[in-house]
Amino acid sequence: MSHSALLAKQPCIVGIGQTEFTKWGHILDRSEFQLAAQAVVSAAADAGLPCSEIDGFASYANDASEPSLMQIALGAKQVRFASMVWGGGGGGACAAVAHAAAAVTSGLANYAVAYRSLCQGQSFRYGQAHAWAPGKNFIHPFGLFSPPQMMALIVRRHMAEYGTLPEHLASVALACSANAGRNPNAVMRDRPLTLERYLASRMIADPLRLYDCCLESDGACAVLVTTYERACDLSGVAVPILAAGQGSEGGWGTGPLAGFNMPADVFCSGNAGTLARELYARAGITSADVNVAQFYDDFTGMVLMSLEDFGFCDRGEGGPFAASGQIAWPHGSLPINTSGGNLAEAYIHGFNLVLEAVRQMRGTSTSQVANAKICLATGGPAIGPTSALILGGA
């Protein structure tokens, strides 16, 4: 294919939409499905596309708002692409966007929407035990039920191997909190965190304290994906998806969701080292080119390992790197989670991080990184497979 033909097929995010974000259980007047449709409608409006033209649907984590329901809600003329990402939890956040991108580039769809809607008062809380957990025989009878407990085992090992400290974990929570304070949509916008409050917060699963853990929220987010050539006919500001995909290290398997028998050399990781190298190669960049990042922050310690996976520091150096101020807005070399992230904006299963990545590339973040040209976003770490994407400037 010629260069211009390749450019024409370049996938872009051309619209973003969301509902309000609240603490979990607070949206009871509208269904989870209505929120999903609302987010999609606002993404289409942002793109300048009639909803009836949307012909592709992608989501993850067994989102309940199925394309068959969405088609009716949106008056979509046809459904040509419908994708649900395998693997539980937020690991599929960026994968849903990757699937939408692959659909429009290959011609399986013209306008694909990726979305996630979460009303944990109407369905269930992800922070609780669930009967469908894979390999549950090897964790539930031993009291290991929920994500913070599982990730605590990885973070504890990271501390033992590399000397990572509570103050290192705190630096992630503090950076997210400060960013949320500038974001009027953030659930925690009026609840600034201090190191003293962080250290005094109760233990959930040692070494993870309350403020090491993400929020539990209600809300919905959507992005509209199409090709560059189609985006040129729309009013929405198009942000190119330079690379997006899924990955899992050899031997990872179900990792912390079952027996924790992932290979020792990647045990203390977000399962994304190989994925990171692949995405950088496909985007034709290195970690040094990334100006801002939205790391899936289910737990602070996993963000430290994501910094390592994506090459911003050496293995084991995530703690000192974060605590040195490098991740803080506006002066750090790599401001992260500029909307407040899952820790302080809202937990929409990490899809709010994708929207914030788009805002950074459009120059519309409430914690805008000056002259940002490349933004990284990641899906839930340590999940198999996890996912990530790299956006370029609008």
Place this chain on the structure above:
Amino acid sequence: MAYFPSTFPAVAPTLDDRHFWELCAARRLCFQRCVNCKTFRHPPAPFCPRCQSLASDWVEAPTVATIFSFTVVYHPSHSDAISAVPYNVVLVEFESCSGVRLVSNVIDESVDALTVGARVELAWDAGTGGQWLPRFRLLRLKQT
């Protein structure tokens, strides 16, 4: 006394892991090993991850292992765990079995005593429904 309340989730054996639990019921901790390439694997699975052989046997694990990581759970995320907190969860490693790791607990021990790298010794504990579960005690080196 059992480490967890008798209402805790019971083991519900599957076609892939039932032999592991049958051996546990006889108070034998065994790991699945590939007959072809001798690689251990856990949790049990039909295929060897190294050579994809379907042939496996079950090999008695050493009674001593090492704490690879641990957590102490303070916030119960299961209704049956409310009366059990704080409790520990340890990840123990069996170096001589291809480094296989097992999620378990250290019984009869203050949560403050746990460290990564500590040696632990197998101690069978009653689980829900009378299923014996492999748990551990800290191994105290005898003074000489």
